[in-house]
Amino acid sequence: MIFAVILAGGTGSRMGSTDMPxxxxxxxxxxxxxxxxxxFLPNPKFEKIIVLSPKAWIGHTKEIIRKYTGTSxxxxxxxxxxxxxxxxxxxxAYIDEHxxxxxxxxxxxxxxxxxxxxxxxxxENIDAALKYGACDTVIPATDTIVEGCxxxxxxxxxxxxxxxxxxxQSFKAKxxxxxxxxxxxxxxDILTDAAKILVIKGMDVRLVQGETFNIKITYPYDLRxxxxxxxxxxxx
Amino acid sequence: MIFAVILAGGTGSRMGSTDMPxxxxxxxxxxxxxxxxxxFLPNPKFEKIIVLSPKAWIGHTKEIIRKYTGTSxxxxxxxxxxxxxxxxxxxxAYIDEHxxxxxxxxxxxxxxxxxxxxxxxxxENIDAALKYGACDTVIPATDTIVEGCxxxxxxxxxxxxxxxxxxxQSFKAKxxxxxxxxxxxxxxDILTDAAKILVIKGMDVRLVQGETFNIKITYPYDLRxxxxxxxxxxxx
Numbered sequence: 001m002i003f004a005v006i007l008a009g010g011t012g013s014r015m016g017s018t019d020m021p022x023x024x025x026x027x028x029x030x031x032x033x034x035x036x037x038x039x040f041l042p043n044p045k046f047e048k049i050i051v052l053s054p055k056a057w058i059g060h061t062k063e064i065i066r067k068y069t070g071t072s073x074x075x076x077x078x079x080x081x082x083x084x085x086x087x088x089x090x091x092x093a094y095i096d097e098h099x100x101x102x103x104x105x106x107x108x109x110x111x112x113x114x115x116x117x118x119x120x121x122x123x124e125n126i127d128a129a130l131k132y133g134a135c136d137t138v139i140p141a142t143d144t145i146v147e148g149c150x151x152x153x154x155x156x157x158x159x160x161x162x163x164x165x166x167x168x169q170s171f172k173a174k175x176x177x178x179x180x181x182x183x184x185x186x187x188x189d190i191l192t193d194a195a196k197i198l199v200i201k202g203m204d205v206r207l208v209q210g211e212t213f214n215i216k217i218t219y220p221y222d223l224r225x226x227x228x229x230x231x232x233x234x235x236x
Numbered sequence: 237m238i239f240a241v242i243l244a245g246g247t248g249s250r251m252g253s254t255d256m257p258x259x260x261x262x263x264x265x266x267x268x269x270x271x272x273x274x275x276f277l278p279n280p281k282f283e284k285i286i287v288l289s290p291k292a293w294i295g296h297t298k299e300i301i302r303k304y305t306g307t308s309x310x311x312x313x314x315x316x317x318x319x320x321x322x323x324x325x326x327x328x329a330y331i332d333e334h335x336x337x338x339x340x341x342x343x344x345x346x347x348x349x350x351x352x353x354x355x356x357x358x359x360e361n362i363d364a365a366l367k368y369g370a371c372d373t374v375i376p377a378t379d380t381i382v383e384g385c386x387x388x389x390x391x392x393x394x395x396x397x398x399x400x401x402x403x404x405q406s407f408k409a410k411x412x413x414x415x416x417x418x419x420x421x422x423x424x425d426i427l428t429d430a431a432k433i434l435v436i437k438g439m440d441v442r443l444v445q446g447e448t449f450n451i452k453i454t455y456p457y458d459l460r461x462x463x464x465x466x467x468x469x470x471x472x
Binding site: 136138141142143144145146147148149151152153154155156157158159160161162163164165166190192193195196199204205206207212213216218219221224225228229 | 372374377378379380381382383384385387388389390391392393394395397398399400401402426428429431432435440441442443448449452454455457460461464465
């Protein structure tokens with residue numbers, strides 16, 4: 001069974017003046033979260049779309065899904081954890097409780113604030129996770145990547161090997177959970193990314209090709225881009 | 237003496253349908269290049285603003301500067317080289333020929349397609365180059381950076397140490413040229429960036445804080461962002 005895991009746990013502190021988490025900001029009259037959920041809902045491969053929300057926003061999240069997307073027993077809204085990886089683990093626990101986990105249970109984890117993910121990216125994620133156990137959606141780095149420390153450059157790695165991580169990141173759920181549980185506290189502290197759970201244990205994570213326009217709405221000016229990208233989508 | 241070196245050598249192959257290099261595309265009725273040049277021209281510290289252009293576009297570049305920015309003997313348009321670093325070396329040769337190079341001659345090299353550079357960034361570049369010999373303008377990486385090879389992740393470096401390179405990159409011109417000339421062919425082959433000329437020789441390159449909006453117009457959708465950023469600028 002395959003599950004979409006929509007990560008809406010962020011508090012949106014980078015958005016500046018607004019206190020509302022970014023996934024609730026509207027583009028074209030509907031919250032970003034709805035646009036994102038609706039990229040997964042039409043795909044019949046997903047048993048359930050699990051939306052992880054900060055506790056205080058669960059009611060609001062359910063309400064906007066009902067209002068703008070419609071009632072569906074294929075959508076569940078549950079509470080996120082204290083970190084991104086704890087949030088993913090809450091989703092895995094939910095799946096385990098309601099469906100049981102087997103070796104081929106796959107989760108496609110995706111940022112709620114990346115509404116421009118495509119059917120092609122989602123399908124390639126499912127295929128790669130089933131075949132290889134884990135994958136990460138990336139695009140080649142457009143900027144030069146610089147590694148720095150104390151106001152100085154420490155290295156400029158070869159750009160041809162550098163990618164910018166997007167989402168989805170997809171995993172066999174049991175593999176991810178068991179590996180996460182095997183990490184030491186020190187190992188967990190350096191995690192900033194779910195794919196890294198496997199990478200620091202030397203396991204393979206495949207690359208799936210993302211899209212430049214599969215942006216994350218992080219800063220206010222991203223919203224403006226998002227609005228004009230959506231105009232393009234609708235014009236098609 | 238301090239020189240602005242505006243790099244307009246790209247052929248724009250990433251822009252898709254258009255054959256015109258990106259610096260000539262218009263935002264708000266004027267080419268991107270003019271917006272960029274006009275960020276440097278008002279600063280009296282610059283002896284000259286040297287614009288490097290592909291040979292075939294030198295006439296057009298001169299024409300748009302005359303038409304939209306105005307005639308100024310502080311602007312020179314000269315031919316770029318076959319690579320980014322060769323282009324910078326052409327600028328250094330021009331300075332050497334017309335002014336002579338001393339140890340404190342500074343070049344502030346900047347992408348012609350980054351029209352949103354600020355006075356603050358330019359001033360900090362000049363200061364850091366004079367004081368430390370070299371600097372690079374960067375912002376903290378917003379995306380997770382992934383290092384990959386053969387369709388697999390090889391590492392996910394600690395994001396807190398990762399930056400996205402912007403421009404300006406500023407240098408003591410003589411230091412940069414002499415170091416560049418000291419490189420082996422193998423060393424030159426791996427250069428994708430002017431700052432790396434010094435980094436691979438173990439020299440210090442300071443970090444100057446850029447701005448999220450100091451974007452490079454690379455893809456068609458960047459133009460759309462650029463147009464709306466410019467509306468903001470004009471509203472101020």
